[in-house]
Amino acid sequence: MTPIIVFSVITGYFGLLMLISYLTSRKSDNDTFFTGNRKSPWYLVAYGMVGASLSGVTFISVPGEVANTGWTYLQFVLGNIVGYVIIAFVLIPLFYKLNLISIYEYLKDRFGLKSYRTGASFFLISQTIGASFRLFLAAIVLQIAFFDSFGIPFWVTVLVTISLIWLYTFRGGIKTIVWTDTIQTTFLLLAVTISIIVILSQLNLSFDDAIKLVTTSPKSKLFEWDWLSDRNFFKTFTAGIFITIAMNGLDQNVMQKNLTCKNVKDAQKNILWFSITFLISTLLFLILGVLLYQYALANNIPIPERTDDLYPLLALNYFGLLVGIVFLLGIIAAAFSSADSALTALTTSFCIDILNIRKTKTVQKKTRLYVHIGFTMLMFLVIIVFNSFNDASVVSAVFKVAGFTYGPILGLYSFGLITRKKVKDKLVxxxxxxxxxxxxxLNYNSEKWFNGFKFGFEILIVNAILTMLGLWLITIKPKTSLN
Incomplete structure (x- = not known):
């Protein structure tokens, strides 16, 4: 694929997003930016959330990871489905009842101002790191496909990418994102579908042959029962439930989209239909992973040292122009769908939770704009730092980091919903x-301390339990009246 074609694809795609931004941001205000005026059709939100949830991590890392972990990632996704059901019937009604803009406002009413700011701060840290990791993946592909041809350094690639995202989100915010996510989801699913079709064609495999190949491949191993393994079914399934609750139900990025729906029932339908579509989409990416390795084996193509590099390598160099174009559209969509909503959620949380701009007398559009620019530059810096020492699969890095940063948020909400106890807010x-x-x-010493036991994604649960135990230690005893 020539640099001119790459440039044309990027320009055309960005032009489409700018058009959507223009149409959705007319007469926009802070309410439009933060809540979409609560008028989003639920089915539009559900479909668009698929692209945001898949992101560059699933798009690149999950197919490559099948060589190392098979389909055990699906154990985690099955747990996700249970988590989404809990979100739909526990958290969604709560957030709508309280009429929240930022979901962390619940913590202020339940525990106090310090708890509220603590929950929001952990979200800001978590989301900045997670979104930066995902955008890092996409920037690498754009660097290889286009910017390397002109000797442009990686930092310029990142700066251009993140600046484009800022341009189409700074006015319409979440209202724009609800609509752009539908375009991005379409390109993501189109990319994986066409890639699978082309591989089958080039390997002369029928549909039945493909099913047999995938089901009999050792790379399609689904269940891991070894209790010592960090991929054990019970550990990953349980972790999938709680990580979904923490990283989706207690994440402003995801819930901000749900809260743009007209009412509770629409938001619940959105979550349930999205979870089904998400499961099917993940299956497609796992199937693609098996076929990628089969294609490389059949054509004597050396496997890259980094598994994240396999899909980009084959799509851009071996599968032909059509796949190259849809792959490029897919990775751009993955980058934009995760980063644009992250920037909006970070801006919303900081403005509402930290600056409390709703209680000022004048409309604070300028403040919101400055915050939006600030988080754009912060993500840029995080990506540059990450690029300087990255040596692991991004999919593992993202969830490992999230396991430590989302744990306290999950612990705060769990303690608040399960108990009626008050705590010493200043100690939270x-x-x-x-x-x-x-x-x-515990994570880094578990094998030595627990006879070879390794923590996986379930470290999030441990983190949340430790938070809840700490909150229990600082509970305030109710005053007893003297009769």
Whole structure:
């Protein structure tokens, strides 16, 4: 694929997003940016969320990871489905009842201002890191496909990419994103579908042959029962439930889209239909992973040292122009669908939770704009730092980091919903710092301390439990009246 074709694809795609931005951001205000005026059709939100949830991590890392972990990632996704059901029937009604803009406002009413700011701060840290990792993946592909041809350094690639995202989100915010996500989901699913079709064609495999190949491949191993393994079914399935609750139900990025629906029932339908579509989409990416390795084996193509590089290598160099174009559209869509909503959610949380701009007398569009620019530059810096030392699969890195940073948020909400106890609000930040530190220590010493046992994604649950234990220690005893 020539640099001119790559440039044309990027320009055309960006032009489409700018058109959508223009149409959706007319007469926009802060309410439009933060809530979409609560008028989004539920089916539009559900379909668009697929692209945002898949992101560059699934698009690139999941197909490559089948060589190392087979289909055990699906154990995690099955747990996700249970988590989405809990979100639909527990968290969605709560957030709509309280009429929240930022979901962390619940913590202020339940525990106090310090708890509220602590929950929001952990989200800001978590989302900045997670979104930056995902955008990093896409920037690497764009660097290889286009910018390397002109000797342009990686930092320029990142700066251009993130600046384009800022341009089409800074006015319409979440209202624009609900619509652009539908375009991005379409390109993601189109890319994986066409890639599979082309591989089958080039390998002269029928549909029945493909099913047999995939089901009999050792790379399609689904269940892992070894209790010591970090991929054990019970550990990953349980972790899938709680990570979904923490990283979706308690994540402003995801819930901000759900809260743009007209009412509770629409938001619930959105979550349930999205979860089914998400499961099917993940299956497609796992099937693609098996076929990618089969294609490389059949054509004596050396497997890259980094599994994340396999799909880009084959799509851009071996599958032909059509796949190259749809792959490029897919990776751009993956980058934009995760980063645009992350920027909006970060801006919303910081403006509402930290600056409390709703209570000022004048409309704070300028403040919102400055915050949006600030988080854009922060993500740029995080990507540059990550690029300087990255040596692991991004899919593992993202969830490992999230396991430590989302744990306190999950612990706060769980304690608040399960118990009626009050806590010493001023001590909550300390508890939420200690819990991740203890989790990190446990994670890195578990094999030595627990006879070979390795933590996987379930470290999030440990983190949340430690947070809840800490909150229990600082509970306020109810005053007893003297009769």
């Amino acid at each position: 930040p300390l508890i939420c710092i200690i819990a991740p530190i203890l989790s990190i220590i």
